[in-house]
Amino acid sequence: MGDDAVRDALREVLRERRAGLDPRQFGASRPASRRGRRAGGLGLTQAQVDKILNRAPGTYQRLESGRYPKAPEVLLKNVATLLRLDEHEWAWLWRMTWRRDPPYPLHAVAGEQVPGGWRRILRDARHIAYCTNHRWEVLAHNDALVRALPRGEVPPNTVEWTFLHPDARHVLADWEESWARQVAPLLASARATYPHDTGLADLERKVRADKRSGPIYEEFGPVYAHTDGAIRPFVHAELGRGWVTICSAPPRAAPTCHITQMLFDPGEECPVPLPPIPAIPAA
Numbered sequence: 001m002g003d004d005a006v007r008d009a010l011r012e013v014l015r016e017r018r019a020g021l022d023p024r025q026f027g028a029s030r031p032a033s034r035r036g037r038r039a040g041g042l043g044l045t046q047a048q049v050d051k052i053l054n055r056a057p058g059t060y061q062r063l064e065s066g067r068y069p070k071a072p073e074v075l076l077k078n079v080a081t082l083l084r085l086d087e088h089e090w091a092w093l094w095r096m097t098w099r100r101d102p103p104y105p106l107h108a109v110a111g112e113q114v115p116g117g118w119r120r121i122l123r124d125a126r127h128i129a130y131c132t133n134h135r136w137e138v139l140a141h142n143d144a145l146v147r148a149l150p151r152g153e154v155p156p157n158t159v160e161w162t163f164l165h166p167d168a169r170h171v172l173a174d175w176e177e178s179w180a181r182q183v184a185p186l187l188a189s190a191r192a193t194y195p196h197d198t199g200l201a202d203l204e205r206k207v208r209a210d211k212r213s214g215p216i217y218e219e220f221g222p223v224y225a226h227t228d229g230a231i232r233p234f235v236h237a238e239l240g241r242g243w244v245t246i247c248s249a250p251p252r253a254a255p256t257c258h259i260t261q262m263l264f265d266p267g268e269e270c271p272v273p274l275p276p277i278p279a280i281p282a283a
Contacts (some may be wrong), residue, residue: 007066010096014064017083019043026052027073053078063097071097080106080212087253105255114139114254121259128244128262132158134190135199139257148236148264160203173233173241176216181232184217227260231270234262242266247275 021044023029028048034248044052049060055075062068063079076097080090090106114131122129122142136159146152149171155161162168162183172179191200196275208214227246234244244262251257265271 010066010093011064013089014079014083015091017085017089018046018064019047021083023048028052049079049082052082068098069097073103076102077106101255114251114257114259118251118259125261128264129259129260130154130158131259134194134256135197135203136160137199147238148234148262150237152237157203159183162204163187163207163217164210171235171237173235176212179230180213180216182227182232186227187217192274229273231273233270234264236264236266239264239266241268243270245271 018044023044026044026048028044028051036172046064047057050057053060053075059068059075060079062239063071063075076093080093085093085106087105087107091102092099093122094102118131119140122131122140125144128142128144128148130145131139133139135157137157138154138173141154145154149155150167153167155165162172162179168179169175187200187204191204192195194200204217207217228248230246231243232246233241235241243265245265246260246262248260250259251259
């Protein structure tokens, strides 16, 4: 899509959303003149959008016309909220202005709602599979996870279980070095990303208070941004000792959640990782 097409597409969607808002809802009136053009002659004017958002005159007009390619994040969020964009439109707005996906969902609930089709994918997965939110609370899982754990007890929160549950220190072989020290930076990163999340704050407090996990959390080693691609020792409740290869990715519609699959290989010897899939198709 060329630059002109991008600007045209951006303008049409924003004008359409602006046209759907009654100025009277914001204590404004519908001007009789064509100054401060309204979409289709209805809705908020561009000048009214600036006033509502407490922006300098002409700011919104620049955005709508495609002449503000890297608008500040707070402006994009305020415009998206005012125009009542949905998550798809929010992502599209970022792609049209910054040429990348947004850094977070527009609506907090979006991060907790995974499309229902993922239930079928989890159910039909042959390997251990489960879905968690940004607090690592388990939202859904398959039977393979149940069979892998002692007594078939799926933990409500995978990170809390990893750090604090006695079973984890057996199931997660080489618990301290291969698991706890690798998970610690993930919790620290989540606390920094969601500083006001009381659930994460409570989880961190519990980890810090634990005699074994607390010191590990305070002095974690190598920094890991995610677990995708990691191979770690694991004791399967039915299949015995082996290794899990962790594959994890966020659903596009709920980017704060993660779908995780663990590919289990029995045996004492660590499996050799498969070569990565190249980002560019082979010639």
